[in-house]
Amino acid sequence: MSRRTPDAGRPTAATTTTYAATTTYAVSGMSCGHCRTAVTEAVGALDDVTSVDVDVPGGQVTVTTGGAPDDTAIAAAIDDAGYTLTGRA
Template identity: 40%
Template structure:
């Protein structure tokens, strides 16, 4: 059964922002589905096994944004 984890991302304003976050988070091994919505500031990650929050937060930081677990 997939694990779904939600995060709040600050600073996203457009589709390019969404793409940047999606690209970085998708690089995390095990991140099977990554959904990003700039309008609501949400990031949802689905994986077969739990992912490290630190890895997700670091990926969002690499994209140039800040995140926190929702």
């Protein structure tokens, strides 16, 4: 005679794996708090972006995304905000 465990035969919850990527970009033209706000808002509005950290004195923008970053979309958002993405830092 075999014994069944209480959960035998019940479906289990699906496991979801979340992938996050953090990428730092070099950005030129930033010089003040307004620059920080403009870049943060522009990049933060992109799909899949979960956080944006702008280092104005260092000329760097660190972007965390829920998957692989879309460098083209990030560069366009930074350009639309009035600054230039010069590459990955």
